[in-house]
Amino acid sequence: MSDVDSAPKWSSDVFGTDLDAVNFWMGDGRAITSLHKDPYENIYSVVRGCKTFTLFPPCDRLHLRYRSYPLSRYNEKGGIIPEDGVVPWINIDQKNPLRDESRDLHPVVVTVSQGETLYLPSYWFHHVTQSHSTIAVNYWYDIDYGPAYGLYQTFDAIARAKGY
Numbered sequence: 291m292s293d294v295d296s297a298p299k300w301s302s303d304v305f306g307t308d309l310d311a312v313n314f315w316m317g318d319g320r321a322i323t324s325l326h327k328d329p330y331e332n333i334y335s336v337v338r339g340c341k342t343f344t345l346f347p348p349c350d351r352l353h354l355r356y357r358s359y360p361l362s363r364y365n366e367k368g369g370i371i372p373e374d375g376v377v378p379w380i381n382i383d384q385k386n387p388l389r390d391e392s393r394d395l396h397p398v399v400v401t402v403s404q405g406e407t408l409y410l411p412s413y414w415f416h417h418v419t420q421s422h423s424t425i426a427v428n429y430w431y432d433i434d435y436g437p438a439y440g441l442y443q444t445f446d447a448i449a450r451a452k453g454y
Contacts, residue, residue: 297429298333298407305331305431315426323418325354325380330430332410339424340403346395346415348438351445353394354380354415355454382417402426413442 297309310330315321325346334341346354358376365371402408410416412433420426433439 301331301333301429301431306434307432309429310432311430313428313430315424315428317420317424318422319420321420321424323416325382325415325417327413327415328410328430329412329433331412331433332428332430333407334402334410334428335407335426336402336404337425337427338404339421339426340401341418341420341424341426342399342401343408343410344417345398345400345410347398348413348415348442349445350395350415351442351449351454352452353454354449357381380415411438413438 297312302308325344327348334343356378357380359379361373361375361377362370363373400408
């Protein structure tokens with residue numbers, strides 16, 4: 291993979307930690323992520339195609355409602371197999387994440403094209419779509435459990451108290 295670095299040379303210095311994981315992504319326009327957050331500092335590089343990120347800052351947790359959905363898994367034949375338990379999920383329109391947008395949310399939409407890199411801070415919610423034949427690599431760095439983490443935990447506790 292000579293098209294990408296094994297890790298950006300500057301990032302370990304910036305985050306004060308070594309690389310934790312590298313993820314390789316390949317897909318087409320059918321690949322869409324649910325709205326989620328990651329507990330990592332994220333450097334996201336697009337090698338081919340483009341990806342569109344709809345980002346929500348951590349303070350928007352106050353207005354993003356988690357719901358519980360039955361836990362299940364897919365089998366090789368495409369069937370759904372129910373399992374015990376539930377999984378918390380933010381239910382949004384996957385094809386148009388801004389359709390049901392609350393006016394209290396603060397979305398930022400960014401398209402990252404071939405050869406470009408996005409810094410996605412930890413605990414920022416994001417929904418991702420992509421163009422045809424997209425290849426990307428992202429680099430995860432462990433977070434600093436400092437003030438930003440404490441602030442997110444505060445937003446989460448308030449949202450939970452509101453039933454979100």
